[in-house]
Amino acid sequence: MRDASPKPLVQVTDLKMHFPIYSGIFRRHSGDVKAVDGVSFDIQAGETLGLVGESGCGKSTVGRALLRLYEITAGKVVIDGEDVASLPPEALRKKRPTMQMVFQDPQASLNPRMTLARIISEPLDEHTDWNDARKLERVYELMDAVGLNRRFANRFPHEFSGGQRQRIGIARALALNPKFIVCDEPIAALDVSIQAQVVNLLEDLQERFGLTYLFISHDLSMVRHIADRVAVMYLGKIAELSPRDALYSLPLHPYAEALLSAVNEPDPVRAATRKRIILKGDVPSPANPPLGCNFSTRCPRVFDRCRVEDPALRQVEPGRFVACHLYDQQTAAGPTGAPEVNERNQQGELQ
Amino acid sequence: MTDAAMPKPVSQNRAIWQQFRSHKGAVFGLIVLGLLILFVLIGPLVWVPEKLKVAEAIRLKNQGPSLRFPLGTDQLGRDMLSRMMLAGRISLAVGLVAMLIAIVFGTLIGVVAGYYRRFEGPLMRLTDMFLALPLIPLLLVLVMLFRDRIASVIGPELGAFALIVFAIGITSWMATARIVRGEVLTLKEREYVLAARSIGARPRRIILRHILPNVVSPVMVAATLGVAEAIITESVLSFLGLGFPPDFPTWGRLLFDGLQYMQVYPERVIWPGLAISLTVLSVNYIGDGLRDALDPRIRGR
Ligand SMILES: Nc1ncnc2c1ncn2[C@@H]1O[C@H](COP(=O)(O)OP(=O)(O)O)[C@@H](O)[C@H]1O
Numbered sequence: 001m002r003d004a005s006p007k008p009l010v011q012v013t014d015l016k017m018h019f020p021i022y023s024g025i026f027r028r029h030s031g032d033v034k035a036v037d038g039v040s041f042d043i044q045a046g047e048t049l050g051l052v053g054e055s056g057c058g059k060s061t062v063g064r065a066l067l068r069l070y071e072i073t074a075g076k077v078v079i080d081g082e083d084v085a086s087l088p089p090e091a092l093r094k095k096r097p098t099m100q101m102v103f104q105d106p107q108a109s110l111n112p113r114m115t116l117a118r119i120i121s122e123p124l125d126e127h128t129d130w131n132d133a134r135k136l137e138r139v140y141e142l143m144d145a146v147g148l149n150r151r152f153a154n155r156f157p158h159e160f161s162g163g164q165r166q167r168i169g170i171a172r173a174l175a176l177n178p179k180f181i182v183c184d185e186p187i188a189a190l191d192v193s194i195q196a197q198v199v200n201l202l203e204d205l206q207e208r209f210g211l212t213y214l215f216i217s218h219d220l221s222m223v224r225h226i227a228d229r230v231a232v233m234y235l236g237k238i239a240e241l242s243p244r245d246a247l248y249s250l251p252l253h254p255y256a257e258a259l260l261s262a263v264n265e266p267d268p269v270r271a272a273t274r275k276r277i278i279l280k281g282d283v284p285s286p287a288n289p290p291l292g293c294n295f296s297t298r299c300p301r302v303f304d305r306c307r308v309e310d311p312a313l314r315q316v317e318p319g320r321f322v323a324c325h326l327y328d329q330q331t332a333a334g335p336t337g338a339p340e341v342n343e344r345n346q347q348g349e350l351q
Numbered sequence: 352m353t354d355a356a357m358p359k360p361v362s363q364n365r366a367i368w369q370q371f372r373s374h375k376g377a378v379f380g381l382i383v384l385g386l387l388i389l390f391v392l393i394g395p396l397v398w399v400p401e402k403l404k405v406a407e408a409i410r411l412k413n414q415g416p417s418l419r420f421p422l423g424t425d426q427l428g429r430d431m432l433s434r435m436m437l438a439g440r441i442s443l444a445v446g447l448v449a450m451l452i453a454i455v456f457g458t459l460i461g462v463v464a465g466y467y468r469r470f471e472g473p474l475m476r477l478t479d480m481f482l483a484l485p486l487i488p489l490l491l492v493l494v495m496l497f498r499d500r501i502a503s504v505i506g507p508e509l510g511a512f513a514l515i516v517f518a519i520g521i522t523s524w525m526a527t528a529r530i531v532r533g534e535v536l537t538l539k540e541r542e543y544v545l546a547a548r549s550i551g552a553r554p555r556r557i558i559l560r561h562i563l564p565n566v567v568s569p570v571m572v573a574a575t576l577g578v579a580e581a582i583i584t585e586s587v588l589s590f591l592g593l594g595f596p597p598d599f600p601t602w603g604r605l606l607f608d609g610l611q612y613m614q615v616y617p618e619r620v621i622w623p624g625l626a627i628s629l630t631v632l633s634v635n636y637i638g639d640g641l642r643d644a645l646d647p648r649i650r651g652r
């Protein structure tokens with residue numbers, strides 16, 4: 001299924017998104033929330049990259065920064081050959097049809113005052129000069145594709161269930177034939193019984209239209225179902241980026257290990273031998289991350305070096321990238337053809 | 352394709368009108384406001400008071416209601432009914448136009464301040480400044496400075512009207528601006544606005560399509576309160592001798608004139624008071640009905 005062509009569709013290099021904090025009466029710039037702090041990854045065309053992590057670790061910010069819904073602090077986001085992060089406004093507008101987003105809250109992502117037909121045809125209004133009949137034909141086509149009855153075209157979002165609303169959001173994202181779709185927890189707000197339907201729909205659509213997904217979720221079992229590779233994020237950085245099966249059978253990064261130990265294991269033999277790792281303490285604030293490794297405050301296998309030096313994301317096995325000092329000895333050469341992350345030290349970087 | 356059987360997206364105007372009609376208060380308000388407007392526009396054409404000589408008028412002052420003077424006469428023997436009608440023309444016009452100015456201006460400032468970060472500071476400081484200004488003295492100065500100049504260009508009555516409407520409009524937009532800005536700040540972060548941005552919609556489109564329709568409720572509330580306030584402010588100005596010329600009736604002025612005789616002739620206060628209250632009430636209900644009619648979540652019920 002995965003296309004192993006050398007040129008990935010999405011190439012993210014050292015992406016940083018810092019939200020400034022202003023405080024005091026004079027609203028002075030007193031610091032930054034480092035929501036995303038140096039993230040790099042590639043996504044091949046037709047692939048699904050899962051992005052997992054606890055709530056607040058910066059997953060949505062990555063997704064939104066990729067589509068340039070935020071002006072990023074630093075880094076490059078090359079999608080289909082163009083650096084989205086530095087495109088001038090009009091070129092960006094032309095680029096937008098290639099990259100779309102499905103949002104977490106299907107209720108909040110649909111304007112309550114617009115009918116379903118108007119919502120789905122909004123992208124067409126912006127990017128085509130079709131007449132109403134042609135737009136309507138396309139709207140019906142999209143409604144068929146996502147499994148919505150055509151009779152619903154004149155209804156308003158509040159008349160639908162969560163699952164149907166998410167289908168509306170998906171239809172809107174598909175309207176302009178995108179190549180790349182960021183799915184930001186598309187199933188988190190849905191009933192469990194509906195979740196599988198929506199995930200299956202996303203998979204069907206991927207196959208039919210050759211879509212590439214960044215699938216953001218905190219539900220590890222859903223990610224296991226849909227993703228080809230998985231990136232585990234912790235506090236604005238990627239801890240581990242591995243092919244799905246390798247990650248789920250043997251997570252390398254201690255954080256990935258802890259996260260996965262909390263997931264239900266379908267294999268009873270493994271389930272019996274596995275033990276749950278309970279992390280102590282809270283996630284530090286992204287406005288004030290710890291020195292050294294971000295995970296050093298909670299890591300069960302922490303040692304001295306972790307507290308002073310920030311580990312870079314390195315390839316430790318073919319296709320597996322880990323940011324952890326435990327694996328430093330094993331790395332012979334630097335990553336080849338892989339996302340390159342410069343080693344950085346938090347100490348030297350005062351914003 | 353079963354295209355023919357598919358309902359075409361219909362215009363929403365009918366659904367909106369149907370919901371509006373089902374709102375009893377709104378229909379009542381529309382009828383009352385319509386009657387009031389008819390009363391002040393058509394009334395003076397139908398009811399022409401007889402011209403009285405000064406001596407006669409003095410004899411006929413302070414009359415109670417009769418066939419000759421349905422609402423009685425005032426302290427100068429003038430027919431109250433015709434004065435009420437003429438006064439209503441001005442009061443309604445002042446109330447509605449000043450409210451319109453305040454709403455348009457306030458919404459504009461609020462949307463720009465809420466949507467565009469870089470204008471937020473200056474615009475909100477401007478709003479604060481206007482809020483901090485003592486309004487009545489400001490109005491007094493405005494009127495003193497410009498009344499004669501404007502009057503010499505477009506005539507004393509129209510001049511007074513333009514000046515008063517402008518003065519009231521320019522001093523009552525701040526509440527709307529603040530409410531709208533707050534609302535826009537939250538709407539701007541809604542996911543459907545993000546979705547529109549990810550589609551590549553231009554700011555103007557986003558504002559017209561996603562922001563403005565969703566700020567109608569607070570704007571309606573501010574608008575209906577604004578009408579009442581404008582009518583009252585006009586009467587305050589007239590009372591201070593800075594509004595329309597003294598022989599020019601407005602509801603507010605009739606109210607203040609009647610105040611001196613309230614103990615003896617309470618109806619002098621009751622009629623203009625009733626007219627103002629009915630206007631405010633009906634505008635309020637119309638706003639309420641409109642707000643519901645424009646909201647598909649309520650319309651769908
Ligand atoms: N617009 C913003 N302004 C300031 N801080 C933000 C903003 N958006 C997100 N953050 C902060 O960035 C961090 C990551 O948020 P987010 O990407 O939403 O996490 P996730 O989607 O993984 O739950 C959080 O600490 C959040 O408070």
Ligand SMILES: [Mg+2]
Nearest residue numbers: 059060061185
């Ligand atoms: Mg999120």
